[in-house]
Amino acid sequence: MAKKTFLKITSPVQYVKGIGPKRSLCFKKLGVETVHDLLYFVPYRYVDYSTVLRIKDLHVDDEATVVGRIRLLNYRRTKNWSSLLSIYLTDGSDSIEVLWFNRPDLKKKFKVGDVLMVSGKVGLYKRKQFVNPLYEIMHEDEQSNTTRGTIIPIYPLTEGLSLWDVRRAAKIAVDECLDELNETLPQTVREKHNLMSLPESIKNLHFPEEIRTAQQARRRLVYDEFFFFELMLAQRKAKITKQDGIALRETGTLTKRFVDMLPFTLTNGQQAVIQQIAQDMARERPMNRLLQGDVGSGKTVVALYAMLIALERDYQAVLMAPTEILAEQHFLNLMDILKRLDITPYLLTSSTKKQDREKIADRINRGTARIIFGTHALIEEHVVFNRLGLAVVDEQHRFGVMQRAALVNKGVNPDFLVLSATPIPRTLALTLYGDLDISTLREKPPRRGVVVTKIVRQKERNAAFVLIDKELRRGRQAFVICPVIEKSEKMELKSVKEAYEEIERELPGWSVGIVHGRLKTAERVATMERFRRSDLNILVATTVVEVGVDIPNATIMLIEHPERFGLAQLHQLRGRIGRGADNAYCFLFLDRYVSPETYERIAFFEKNNDGFALAQKDIALRGPGEILGKRQHGLPDIRIGDLDADRELLFLARDDAFALVHEDPDITQPQYAAVRRHLDTLAAKQELLRIG
Incomplete structure (x- = not known):
């Protein structure tokens, strides 16, 4: 008689036979904590064993998969913080060299x-080779089961x-818990788009009979x-459209004077x-608007006008920023023009002295503090x-939905303006920010x-330092x-400390400061002020x-290891220079080997x-994480879909x-x-139906 199982879809993954407490910690690192998580753990690719080639049949420039045994293994360091792992694989037909650059972690795995x-792609340097390919270590049981025609997730x-x-x-998990999965979509929707049932899609996600069924399973889950x-x-x-708001109709008593004072034309x-x-603000429903614009497009001026x-x-009116540096930046940059308008701005952060914090909080409560900048x-x-009439959130992706809602809840349905310096194409913005009206600034x-x-290689560093x-x-x-911040043997990246020492060596006589996240806030702010x-x-x-x-006077940016940053982040960094009338230079110090794709x-x-x-290129290259990681706080997860x-x-x-919400708002x-x-x-897990 078969042993009765007590495994449930809600069971911790450690209770799956063969996992246990210790191995469950490894699963947890991958976001798998329950049997439900395991069922939704998506393979990132599939290998069809009918397409596995013998090494002797490989051709240069082919995208190919081979299976072989490691015959030789060699690890060595190269110049410029690089490392090289070389192995030779043999499958009985021939052998091939496989190389990994800058992967010291692999020497302990193989x-x-x-x-x-x-x-990967078959290359040629004296003889055929793979460079930085995808790999999997095969278990003995897998080797015996890898018959031709088998689809391996x-x-x-x-x-x-x-x-x-x-x-x-x-x-x-599939054998014992698949029956517990409840269908989530109406049959009409499934039929309309030819979607698998949910249990069928989960089964075919993990154990497809062919690549096509795996793709159909993924399509349903996406x-x-x-x-x-x-x-x-x-x-x-x-x-939001049902809420009563505040009708804030512009009079021009401040806004006209503000525009006249600007040293430039809007x-x-x-x-x-x-x-x-x-x-929007003149209407009797709360404004709920996203203002997205490129670096340096003038979002702050628009926000101050509002x-x-x-x-x-x-x-x-209040503006909340994610960091003290950014909050102080807004405060200092706008202080002069606000004082010329006879308005005293206030800055409230966790670093504000307790006595001052109490005074500012009192003025906010009494209404004598009219315009406030700050953080959490x-x-x-x-x-x-x-x-409170208007709440502005800058770089909103850095806040959780509860924090944004908490700011809005400081008033009675105040207007809400979100600023974002990570622009995305309008069609995607409408999709990802469908609850917000969208304004876009393209012109600088x-x-x-x-x-x-300019990309700068090792041999060009000296010339860059001269400039x-x-x-x-x-x-x-x-x-x-x-x-x-600090050197890591595992990462082999230049740290802040090493860069500081190099700058003092290569550019003697200049005053150099350091800023990073581990410094105390007061020290960080003081250093930024000295630089300013x-x-x-x-x-x-x-x-x-x-x-x-x-810093309008900053015209140089040197970025070490640009391969470590996404395109959107690199663009944000580069946006710190060229803010004045002078030309500026951004040097990308690329000292080591990187893949052709990188x-x-x-x-x-x-x-x-x-x-x-x-931003469009970043989405295509890096997938949805860059944007959705910033948007999905308080919304259902998107882990599988690719924008x-x-x-x-x-x-x-x-x-x-x-269409469904229009037909049946409360579902x-x-x-x-x-x-x-x-x-x-989902509502039990997420902070839902809150303005985010």
Whole structure:
């Protein structure tokens, strides 16, 4: 008689036979904590064993998969912090060299005698080879089961976990718990788009009979993710449009004076967006608008204009930033013009002295503090606004939905303006920010210098330092950006400390400061202020300066290991220079070998200054994480879908979701019972139906 199982879909993954407490920690690193998580653990590719080639049959430039045993293994360090791991694989027909650059972690994973499955492009250097290919270490049980025609799912792994561990656990989960999965979509929707049932899709995700069925399984799960994501947005938008807001009609008593004081003329784009915002604020429903624009497009000026409209109507306005550096930047940059308007701005952060914090909180409560800049400190319980009319959130992706909602809840349905310096194409913006109205700034203010970007190899470093020295002698300033604070043997990246020492050696006589996330806030702020006043010539920093730092005198940026950053992040960093009238120079110090794909990405950045083009490329190259990681706080997870590759499915899901909410706003009709049930399940996990 078979032993009765007590495994449930909600069971911790450690109770799956063969996992246990120790191995469950490895699964946890991959986001798999329950049997449900395991069922939804998606392979990132599949290998069809009917396509595995013998090594002797490989041709140069082929994309191929081979399986062989490690015969030789050699690891050595090269110049410039690089490393090289070389192995020789043999499969009985021939042998081939396989190389990995800058992967010191692999030397502990492989040993002579291991059987590897290797996939990649066949190269040629004296003889055929693979360079930085995908790989899997094969378990003995897998080797015996890898008959021709078998489809093998390849899962993400971590140290201590083999492909066989995951496959074995997935089989147990599917065999014992698949029946517990409830359908989430109405049959009409499944039939409309020819989607598998949910249990069928999970089974074929892990154990497909052919690649096509695996693709169909993934398509169903991607649609699910997109549909419930868009459903939440549709419900949010419906909820917002029903709320009573504050009609803040512009009088011009402050805004006209403000525009007249500006030392430049507003761009056509700024004027158009200001008109959109003014019309929104005049309505008797809360404004809920996203203002996205490229680096340096003038979003802050537009935001201040909106804040002044609130002040004209005797309401308060607040701007919340994710970091103290950014909050202080707004405060200092706008202080002069606000004082000329007879307005006293206030700054409230966690570093504000306790006595001052209490005074500012009291003024906010009494309404004498009319315009306030700050960080998370603004949403603390003791901070009570008198008449909050407008809440502005800068770089909103860095806040959770609860924090944003907490700021809005400081007033009675105040207007809400979100600023984002990570522009995305309008079609995607409409899809991802479907609950917000969207304004876009593309045009940059005139009389800005040109930013020249150049990839710098090791042999060109000295020439770059000569140019940097020349700029410093002209009275300009420079940023040096590093990916890590301290040196790590595992990462082999230049640290802030090492860069500081090199700068002092190569550029003697110049004052150099350091800023990174581990410094105490007061020290970090003081260093930034010294750099802002030009008391420091060079600032060595991590990405804490990625947004908001405005130093018009800075014309040089040196970025170490640009391969470690995404295109959007590189563009944000580069946006710290070229903010004055002078030309600026961004040097990408690329000292080590990178893959052709990585070099292509960096070369694309070198040639492009358009943030929208870079964002589109980033989506295509890096998948949805860059954007969705910033958007999905308080919304259902999107882990499987790809915003670029699955765009058509995304638009279908959006149309279906908004149509459903239009037909049945509360989703109570019997034909949508499956949707309602899944929505309730998600609500238990997520902070739903809150303005985000």
